[in-house]
Amino acid sequence: MRSAFIDELAAQAALDSRIALVVGDLGFSVVEPFADRFPDRFVNSGVAEQNMMGLAAGMASEGYHPFVYSIANFPVFRCAEQIRNDVEYHDLPVTIVAVGGGLAYGNLGYSHHAVQDYGFMRMLPSMLIAAPGDPMEVRACVRYLARHPQPSYLRLGKAGEACLHGDVPEVTPGRWIKIVGGDGTNTFLTTGATLPLAREWLDHQDYQGWALHSLPLWGMRTKALQAAQAVAWKRVISVEDHLQDAGFGSWLLESCLPLAGRPAIEIRGLSSEIFGKVGTQSRLNALGGLK
């Protein structure tokens, strides 16, 4: 996902001189294609996330669309108030980019486990969350954000993820993307890097005939679009590599409250079992309940 991101960002930057890349002294062997090509639109803020996010907001107020790139929680919680007050409240076009969403950096310990980020971002009224499920969705999200600059949060996996889409899909905020049609009764709905995991589950005998949808663009503003899509299904299992608390599934559940229990929604996300544990992404995901 990292290389799809930087490749697509550079392509968009060639088309749009507002696009800039601000990094928090991270991105070795990732960001160089952009930095070398657009040195006037590249900033390394150093290891100082509060200033990084504040200055990105200042740049955005003068016409730039900065993509602010760092690892896991660093561009989220270390500068949470700058995101809330400076970026989102002023409705400035800053895209926060976190690489290593979920438990992608599982071996690096709790500091690097990004499993509470949706909870923060979905509380900000105009924040658009972009959580692509494969490298093709990464490209689709970057294109969408480049064409619709706004307060936004792009949550990437790491590197080497398989492509589920054959081509770059069309993405629209709040709209489910069909991956597998199924028999029309039940569906998985994933956001972020758990898409390939849910695809594997379809092969299990318990889920024969199930459909699979991805929802890469969502947030508070798109809650109103969910009930009309959910009502077509008997059961929906939401899937995310985020805590079950205050994440994607609970957002979906809140969105569907007007439907009074139809469909039956099950939230499949991480439990508190993963706190403080170390392991590979797949091992920790399984420990947390993603299996």
Added chain:
Amino acid sequence: MVHRARASHVGSCLSSADILAVLYGAVMRFDPAAPTTPDRDRFILSKGHAAAAVYSVLAQIGCLAHTDLDEYGNDGSLLMTHVSHKIRGVEFSTGSLGHGLPFGVGKALAARRLHAVWRTFVLMSDGEMDEGSNWEALMFAGHHRLDNLVAVIDYNKLQSLASVKATLDLEPLSAKLESFGWSARELDGHDHAALQEALSTTPWAPGKPSIVIAHTVKGKGVSFMENRVEWHYKSPSATQLDEALAELRSSHA
């Protein structure tokens, strides 16, 4: 305004009033009739609790109507008691300390990269120099030689509970700022001529952002407010308001 809204921070407003008057009256390129024109100088109030002083200056120069000030802090008013970008002439909302300078650094960096000639001014409090974000921004601006950036520290020596010296002593402040790559000057923050001379002649050293350490008096001009910590919070009664206005009028008679 502060009395009517039963609001706080009148002492903080009075320590900043002269700095704001000189910036808007004699230093900044700012047209009250066209407050968003692209080549204006940018002003960021980082000590957002001194909003009443900024709103008053904006009314004085005709950017706001004087009657707008009557709405300060009222139910449903846009004039919240921490400075708001929804008000004509205000660039940026603050209220949480340590946000103005990083934002101003971003503006100054943008101006540099866009080859724009306008300057960015940031007015900060002394207490907010406790915030790490400010020192991140100071280091960045010095490293990137943003000499189109000007900061003013309203050094009134009082924080929320006690003096700066007793809370987290900033001294030697000028030497610290210089060591971060800034050009620093200390002056009397109520001396209009000194403020105008310093703020009109930046950058004082090519390649260095400029910072004024403005020695001020919290509650300046009102004898019973001056240098009193409680006027960070208290709202003047009707009698106190009359007394304060009488003192301010007689000192400017």
